[in-house]
Amino acid sequence: MGNNFEPAELDYVTYLMVTNGLVEDIGRAFTSLTGYTKADFCSKRISEVMHQLFGIYFDLENCEASPKFLFKKSYEVIEVQITVCQMERDDCKLYLFQKLHNFILDSELSLVNTLVKDNDKGVGLYNCSGFQLLKANQKYLEYMQEVFHSKGNMISLCLDAMVPDYYGSKTECLWLNSSVTGDAFCVKEQRAATENGEARYWNESIIPISENGKVKYMIAIQEDVTEITRKRMNLEEKNAELKKSIEMKDEMLMLVSHELKTPLSIITSSIQTVELTCKNELTDKVRKYLNKIKQNAYRQLKLVNNILDNTRVNAGLFKMNRTSVDIVPLTKTIIESISVFAERKNIKISFSSMMPKAIIQADVDIYERILLNLLSNAVKFTPEGKSVEVNIYRMVLKGNPQICIQVKDYGIGIPNDQKEFIFERFGRADQLVARHSEGTGIGLYLVKMLVSLLEGEIQVESKEGIGSTFTLIFPFVKTNSVESTRIEQPNEHLITASAIEFSDIYYGT
DSSP: OOOOOOOOHTTTEEEEEEEEEEEEEOHHHHHHHHSSHHHHTTTBHHHHHHHHHTTTTOGGTTTTTTTTEEETTOOOEEEEEEEEEEEESTTEEEEEEEEEEHHHHOTSSSSSHHHHSSSEEEEEESSSSBBBBBEEEEHHHHHHHHOOOOOOOOOTTTHHSSSSTTTSSSSHHHHHHHHHHHHOEEEEEEEEEESOEEEEEEEEEEEEEEEEEEEEEEEEEHHHHHHHHHHHHHHHHHHHHHHHHHHHHHHHHEEEEHHHHHHHHHHHHHHHHHHSTTOOOOOOOOHHHHHHHHHHHHHHHHHHHHHHHHHHHTTTOOOOOOEEEEEEHHHHHHHHHHHHHHHHHHHHEEEEESSSSEEEEEEHHHHHHHHHHHHHHHTTTTOTTTTTEEEEEEETTTTEEEEEEEEEOSOOOOOOGGGGGGGSSOOOTTTHHHHHHOOOOOOOHHHHHHHHHHHHHEEEEEEEETEEEEEEEOOOOTTTTOBBBOOSOOOOHHHHHHHHTHHHHOOOO
């Protein structure tokens, strides 16, 4: 049955009158609501008019199914319910529009309106059906135009009409997932090229808004991070160049060190041969000169070995043979191998252990290098007549048992403002320390790297003029059914390594 409205009634009804699919009349209430006049729509097809009001994907056949978002002539958006009435004439229909209250869209106090108006970032509001752009500030529209090279007005357009290659893209996947789960997401440093080929970078945050337990809106927030990203990329590029330069220098150091090590090894071997074969024929004066040659050859060999090991560790080429090692007898053996050097300075080295057995996972040669370096420093910087103490004890750190090896001296100590530098590459404490020794400062840097290779850590405590304490901390290995390596006598390798490490004080200067 058709409906009939008196002319006076139609003055208060928001309607479009359609005859044979063409708009015949528009009510004054409709013009007041939308801003469109009879001249805008008269004689146009109703499907064309609806696309202009609701967007290009509007389905005329299902226009009454649910509330729709209507875009005014000013591009403001409101939510309406559509009712279609068949008039008494079969070829005439009346499309009625009822404005619905929508706090998100209508209230100036809503979060969305605040974000859109009072924000230095680009902000856009989308519906959850087709991701149609409902509201946006100028910054967001400029972003979409710049990044996706869009032209003209974009309010009422859907994402697929704005974003090239939208279907099957990461953008579609993220938006669809967020609309279903209600989870917000953020995409960092999206790259886009402007029309003139300039690269721009943006952070995009998508925040779903739910009503009655279902996502209804999506807020998109765009932040231009081009300058920040360019600065970071510039720094990364410079760091990469610097890293490459350091690697090239390390390769050169390794090459030169290898070339130096061969003649140094020949010199030291020749001296040992002379001492062995001609020991009864050498005068004291000749022995003195041979000792000087040996001392300086060992000093150079120590430097070459440190440089080689340093470059190997940095390049990931350092070879290890980790086994379960009982460090109590090993530490004692190392101390015995260097006791003769300490005695030359009238320094006593004492050793104590709180446990008869302490097993860690370590490479014996690496552990020897670490401890020999710490002991040589302790002896070097300790005045004659004083002592160096080595202690092994167990402690619990963060609930895990640890083995600690402590090397304590009563020497000159390290100034407080210099402690942070001693483990740096080519770094060493100045002033007091510099006056007591020469060197590159590569030793403790290498020690720290070697300790890290063994999954341990090194700590230092020091007071200027009182002494220093270096503590090695390694994970404890349970002794039950564990076969461990025990070294109780200095072998030839350890004796030679000790002589090289203590070359600064071996023969005196």
